[in-house]
Amino acid sequence: MDSATVRDQCRALGERIVSWRRDLHRIPEIGIDLPETESYVRARLNELGVELQESYDGVGVVALVCGTAAGSGPVLAVRADMDALEITEATGVDYCSTRPGRMHACGHDAHTAIALGAAAFLQQHRGELAGTVKFIFQPGEESMDGARRMLEAGVLEDPHVDGLLGLHIGGIWDELGAGKVGVSHRAIMAAADAFNFSMSATGSHGAYPHQSPDPVLAASAAIVQLHTLVGRTIDPTAAAVITVGRVEGGRARNIIPSEVTARGTVRTLDESVRAHLRERIGQVIAGAAGAHGCGHGYEYFYGAPPVRGDARLCELVRRAAVDVLGEGEVLEIRKPSLGGEDVSLLMEHAPGCYFGLGGSNPERGIHSIHHNPGFRIDEDVLWRGAAVFCAGALRYLAPRQEQS
Ligand SMILES: [Zn+2]
Numbered sequence: 001m002d003s004a005t006v007r008d009q010c011r012a013l014g015e016r017i018v019s020w021r022r023d024l025h026r027i028p029e030i031g032i033d034l035p036e037t038e039s040y041v042r043a044r045l046n047e048l049g050v051e052l053q054e055s056y057d058g059v060g061v062v063a064l065v066c067g068t069a070a071g072s073g074p075v076l077a078v079r080a081d082m083d084a085l086e087i088t089e090a091t092g093v094d095y096c097s098t099r100p101g102r103m104h105a106c107g108h109d110a111h112t113a114i115a116l117g118a119a120a121f122l123q124q125h126r127g128e129l130a131g132t133v134k135f136i137f138q139p140g141e142e143s144m145d146g147a148r149r150m151l152e153a154g155v156l157e158d159p160h161v162d163g164l165l166g167l168h169i170g171g172i173w174d175e176l177g178a179g180k181v182g183v184s185h186r187a188i189m190a191a192a193d194a195f196n197f198s199m200s201a202t203g204s205h206g207a208y209p210h211q212s213p214d215p216v217l218a219a220s221a222a223i224v225q226l227h228t229l230v231g232r233t234i235d236p237t238a239a240a241v242i243t244v245g246r247v248e249g250g251r252a253r254n255i256i257p258s259e260v261t262a263r264g265t266v267r268t269l270d271e272s273v274r275a276h277l278r279e280r281i282g283q284v285i286a287g288a289a290g291a292h293g294c295g296h297g298y299e300y301f302y303g304a305p306p307v308r309g310d311a312r313l314c315e316l317v318r319r320a321a322v323d324v325l326g327e328g329e330v331l332e333i334r335k336p337s338l339g340g341e342d343v344s345l346l347m348e349h350a351p352g353c354y355f356g357l358g359g360s361n362p363e364r365g366i367h368s369i370h371h372n373p374g375f376r377i378d379e380d381v382l383w384r385g386a387a388v389f390c391a392g393a394l395r396y397l398a399p400r401q402e403q404s
Pocket residue numbers: 105106142370371
């Protein structure tokens with residue numbers, strides 16, 4: 001099929017994609033259990049005639065578009081996340097969240113609607129696919145446990161997934177203007193790790209500081225010192241973030257408490273920087289505890305790895321996107337985001353291409369500030385995401401291996 005046809009048909013699907021997105025926007029749900037969202041997605045897939053799979057432990061929704069060589073040809077997955085955030089919406093749009101304290105403030109409603117649009121197109125043109133497209137609708141991206149749960153339930157098997165596509169809309173990569181598609185096989189989102197630490201002492205009266213080490217002072221010293229690690233111990237051309245976002249300890253102004261606990265996040269794009277910071281954070285905490293005579297505890301938790309695409313698949317998607325949208329509409333992402341995305345867990349097992357779709361349109365007063373009560377996207381660009389999925393799938397599953 002020629003790319004003008006793909007473009008025109010996907011553009012024609014735009015209105016339906018927008019109405020699906022608005023329906024989902026009204027009913028945001030949080031975490032792993034998204035009963036209303038999932039039944040909405042199942043209902044639309046049923047209407048489209050797409051075959052639902054029921055064998056993944058009830059986590060998420062999985063559906064198959066079976067082409068001519070289904071069962072023997074390659075399998076390409078299209079993954080969309082579906083979950084929302086605990087934020088009270090303040091956009092004032094007429095399709096505003098109807099659930100108090102919950103909002104689609106990251107654009108996952110758009111991802112789900114775009115994937116439904118791609119399913120609509122590909123189901124209709126399945127005769128031109130020499131293989132299978134597996135749609136993975138994933139909960140729990142924000143809580144970072146959805147991809148792991150689906151992976152453990154075998155989502156990349158039966159049928160085995162050979163390649164995986166995904167996207168994020170919005171303002172994550174500010175070099176992407178409205179409707180522009182950004183592709184890169186380098187790390188474009190960060191590893192999102194976590195750490196906890198504690199400082200402990202016997203505790204005493206606030207007026208008798210000589211009777212107990214002070215865990216408040218020790219924790220403060222550690223936090224100040226932690227912020228020197230990025231600036232002073234890693235290559236300045238590498239990127240990393242350490243944020244301590246939660247500190248707890250003490251109940252009264254005149255008591256030196258017996259314990260202070262803190263929680264932080266670490267974002268890195270490179271495995272060696274990641275390993276370095278894990279070790280040095282522990283050293284800083286132990287050093288601050290020792291200097292202040294406190295005991296200490298330290299735990300580090302590996303989260304999802306950086307989002308890094310497969311060079312060959314990213315080139316295929318880039319070419320497909322150029323064909324369907326035009327040369328000037330497709331850019332290389334040069335400035336990574338230090339946000340995390342658990343699609344990377346899936347991409348560790350299947351070569352992937354995770355691309356960006358610019359959703360912010362300041363000229364129209366539409367600002368995609370993620371996780372903000374005023375988060376909005378330019379809905380006119382949604383069909384473009386579907387067009388890239390469809391053109392990518394047609395290329396990946398082209399008969400006679402016309403892939404490269
Ligand atoms: Zn988010």
